[in-house]
Amino acid sequence: MRALFPGSFDPVTPGHQDVLRRAAALFGEVVVCVMLNPSKSGRFPVAERLDRLRAAADGLSNVTVDSYTGGLLVDYCRRAGIGVVVRGVRGVADLDYEMPMARMNHELAGVETFFIPADPALAHVSSTLVTGQGASPR
Numbered sequence: 001m002r003a004l005f006p007g008s009f010d011p012v013t014p015g016h017q018d019v020l021r022r023a024a025a026l027f028g029e030v031v032v033c034v035m036l037n038p039s040k041s042g043r044f045p046v047a048e049r050l051d052r053l054r055a056a057a058d059g060l061s062n063v064t065v066d067s068y069t070g071g072l073l074v075d076y077c078r079r080a081g082i083g084v085v086v087r088g089v090r091g092v093a094d095l096d097y098e099m100p101m102a103r104m105n106h107e108l109a110g111v112e113t114f115f116i117p118a119d120p121a122l123a124h125v126s127s128t129l130v131t132g133q134g135a136s137p138r
Contacts, residue, residue: 003027003084003114006035006073010042012052018119019088020053024060026114031080032057034067073101074109085111090118 005023009016009032023030034049036042042049050065057063068076073085085105089095095115102113 001027001084002029002031002080002082003086004073004077004080004082005030005032005086006068006076007033008036008042009034009049009053011044012049012056015088015090015118017056019086019116020056020063021060022116023086023114024057024063027084027086028062030060030063030086031082032063032065033076034065035073035076036067036069038070072108074105074111077105077111078109083111085113087113087115088118089115 003023003026005020007016020030020032032053034046034053036046044052046067050067053065057065077083077085085102087094087098087102089098098113098115105111105113
């Protein structure tokens with residue numbers, strides 16, 4: 001089964017790497033995808049994020065790296081034939097943020113969401129803390 005691990009990955013954190021490794025052990029193929037919103041600017045260039053994801057996937061033969069601009073996540077899933085989205089969750093706040101999107105992805109396209117709880121040793125790390133930018137649940 002193919003799974004999609006989407007995110008901004010701005011930057012890639014040890015938590016992302018942990019979720020990616022764990023997802024790769026569970027699914028036949030994992031596509032880790034930098035999802036880009038044209039109305040937002042990232043701190044790190046997309047090419048750098050993709051390179052860091054490739055480095056994080058080193059040794060994981062069933063992982064591919066991609067990027068996607070515009071459109072809904074379910075549009076990418078339909079186009080790529082992916083039926084599962086993988087999301088890492090650090091705690092209740094992340095789950096509260098992710099659940100409405102998981103319900104909508106299922107309603108729109110039958111895409112399931114598979115939640116992987118964060119490693120407790122990494123749960124305190126977020127991209128927002130790493131970059132020092134404004135508060136965000138992701």
